[in-house]
Amino acid sequence: MEEKKDILILAIESSCDETAAAVVKNGREVLSNVISSQIALHTVYGGVVPEIASRKHIEKINEVIQEALDQAHVQLSQMDAIGVTYGPGLVGALLVGVAEAKAISYATGIPLVGVHHIEGHISANYIECRELEPPFVCLVVSGGHTHLVVVKDYGKYEIIGKTRDDAAGEAFDKVARAIGLGYPGGPKIDRLAKEGNPDAIHFPRAKVEDAPYDFSFSGVKSAVLNYLNGCHMKGETVVEADVAASFQKAVCDVLVEHAIQAAKDYGMSKLALAGGVASNSALRQAMKDACEKEHISFYYPSPILCTDNAAMIGAAAYYEYIQGVRSGLDLNAVPGLRLGER
Ligand code: KG4
Ligand code: ZN
Numbered sequence: 001m002e003e004k005k006d007i008l009i010l011a012i013e014s015s016c017d018e019t020a021a022a023v024v025k026n027g028r029e030v031l032s033n034v035i036s037s038q039i040a041l042h043t044v045y046g047g048v049v050p051e052i053a054s055r056k057h058i059e060k061i062n063e064v065i066q067e068a069l070d071q072a073h074v075q076l077s078q079m080d081a082i083g084v085t086y087g088p089g090l091v092g093a094l095l096v097g098v099a100e101a102k103a104i105s106y107a108t109g110i111p112l113v114g115v116h117h118i119e120g121h122i123s124a125n126y127i128e129c130r131e132l133e134p135p136f137v138c139l140v141v142s143g144g145h146t147h148l149v150v151v152k153d154y155g156k157y158e159i160i161g162k163t164r165d166d167a168a169g170e171a172f173d174k175v176a177r178a179i180g181l182g183y184p185g186g187p188k189i190d191r192l193a194k195e196g197n198p199d200a201i202h203f204p205r206a207k208v209e210d211a212p213y214d215f216s217f218s219g220v221k222s223a224v225l226n227y228l229n230g231c232h233m234k235g236e237t238v239v240e241a242d243v244a245a246s247f248q249k250a251v252c253d254v255l256v257e258h259a260i261q262a263a264k265d266y267g268m269s270k271l272a273l274a275g276g277v278a279s280n281s282a283l284r285q286a287m288k289d290a291c292e293k294e295h296i297s298f299y300y301p302s303p304i305l306c307t308d309n310a311a312m313i314g315a316a317a318y319y320e321y322i323q324g325v326r327s328g329l330d331l332n333a334v335p336g337l338r339l340g341e342r
Contacts, residue, residue, distance in 0.1 A: 007321065009105075010079045011314030012065065014097035015089025015117050016143070017041075017048045018307070019060040023072035023079075025316030027322075028126050031072035033311040035306070036060045039184060046183050047173070054092035057089060061100050068310070079110050083317025086114040086327075087337025088144070094333035113317045114327040118145060118339050119155070121274040123315035124301040129272075132299050137268045139259040141283075142275030143184070144170035146255075147263050148213045149264045149339065151272075154319040157340045160262060161213025168251060169277045171217040175224050175247050179240045189244045190280050196241030198249035198282075203334050214261050220250050252283045255288050263296050272299040279303035 006025055013020040017038040023031040024302055038056045042048045069076060084101035087094060098114075105112040122138045134154060140147040146168045148161035166174070169186055176185020181192065203223045208214040224247050231238045263271045277283065278300055291298035305312060325342075 007080045007318060008074060008078055009081050009083050009314045009317050009321065010065070010068065010076070011077040011083040011111075011115075011310040011317055012061070012097045012101050013044065013085045013117075013120070013308060013310040013313045014057045014061065015085045015087070015094050017053050017093075018309070019057045019064050020310035021061075021065040022286060022310035022314050023062065023068055023069035023074055023125075024311055024318060027116055027315050027318030030127055030132055030311045030314070031074065032067045032068045034064050034071065035309055036064050036248060040204055043183050046177060048090070050090045050092055053090060054096060057093055057096035061096060065100070075108075076104070078109060081111045081113050081115045081317060081321045083115050083313050083321070084331075085117045085120060085313050086331055087116065087334035089117055089333075089335060091333050091335040094335065097332055098333050102325045102331060106329055107109065111321070112327045112329070112330045112331060113320050113325055115313045115320065116337055116339055116341075117314045119157070119316040120146065120312040122151060122157075122272070123271045123311075123319070124274055124305040124312035125299050126315045127311060129299045130203055132270065132272065135268060136270035136272055136299070137259065137263045137266060138272045138274055139255060139278075140274045141168040141255065141277035143167060143173065145275065146215050146217070148258060148338070150262070150268070155323060155325075159339055160266075161211065161215065161258060163215040163217060164208055165216050165218040166221060168215070168255065169275070171221045171251060174221050175244075178225055178228055179238070179243055186277060186280065189248055190282070191281060192241050193245035193248045196239065196243070196245030198244035198245040201246040203227075203250040205244055205250055213258050215254060215258065217251065220247065234243065248280070248282050251260065252280070252286045255283060256286045259287065260290050260294055260296070268296070270299065274301065274306070276307045279306040
């Protein structure tokens with residue numbers, strides 16, 4: 001019998017403030033995963049400055065790709081495809097990765113596969129959990145997105161719920177800024193909350209009428225800001241760790257409740273987490289406990305695969321590639337690209 005040939009993918013990700021490249025074998029084995037983070041550059045501004053992000057991507061991208069090939073001990077000519085994030089994200093940032101991937105594809109003849117950033121986040125689970133196969137429910141929680149997705153098959157998604165206002169990560173970042181923790185706030189709240197009492201302050205858990213899987217985080221964010229203002233006006237000292245822990249619990253309660261409900265309603269025995277907020281320790285623990293109680297298998301990527309990286313793009317590109325998806329040299333950055341759209 002003829003031995004099955006390994007498929008090698010060079011993946012590129014530049015949708016926000018991480019310039020990343022990776023080499024992934026057969027969709028699930030990471031040979032290299034290089035991430036050049038710009039966080040330090042944006043911290044002084046309290047958030048990502050798109051213009052700075054694009055410029056830095058241009059400066060770093062060639063170096064990052066070479067590093068990914070070197071660490072994987074492979075040559076560019078061995079690649080079966082180039083996978084690249086083409087949306088959603090910051091248009092100028094996306095364009096750098098897309099233009100680079102197209103140039104490599106044009107110069108070498110290696111096929112190009114455009115990847116949806118959220119599909120990448122979901123696919124990070126395939127790397128971490130080799131046995132995971134669709135169908136499953138995935139809660140995607142990042143700085144820009146909060147989606148409840150039914151993954152019907154590879155590349156086949158149904159979004160059953162999303163946020164009506166702030167994304168979960170955005171709420172973490174804004175609350176962190178309000179309590180003076182700085183950017184990016186998620187990991188800082190996660191750390192501080194460990195020293196606080198999650199039941200010290202009751203913050204609201206919003207429900208969206210007639211949309212059981214939708215989310216709204218602007219209310220809890222405002223409640224924290226009001227609480228902090230109230231304390232300052234009354235001259236009361238704020239116990240930041242209690243605020244962080246109570247806010248985090250309010251957000252996690254809603255995320256867990258919605259995700260478990262969706263898994264039950266859709267008859268799914270598997271639930272996965274994805275996106276930057278998926279590395280939140282309280283969320284992982286709460287989701288793990290709830291899944292155990294409901295006899296649902298729980299999957300989550302390690303923190304390095306939760307936040308933006310190119311390995312997850314390589315995993316997603318692989319499943320698109322083997323299904324015959326190819327992008328032309330007219331591939332463009334699509335900042336508002338919807339999941340499941342081409
Ligand atoms: O997926 P990601 O790297 O970028 C987007 O696609 O948006 O997610 C970044 C977001 C930020 O809002 C960051 O504060 C949040 O993920 N985040 C966390 C944690 N680590 C990162 N939020 C809560 N707890 C964490 N440990
Ligand atoms: Zn992301």
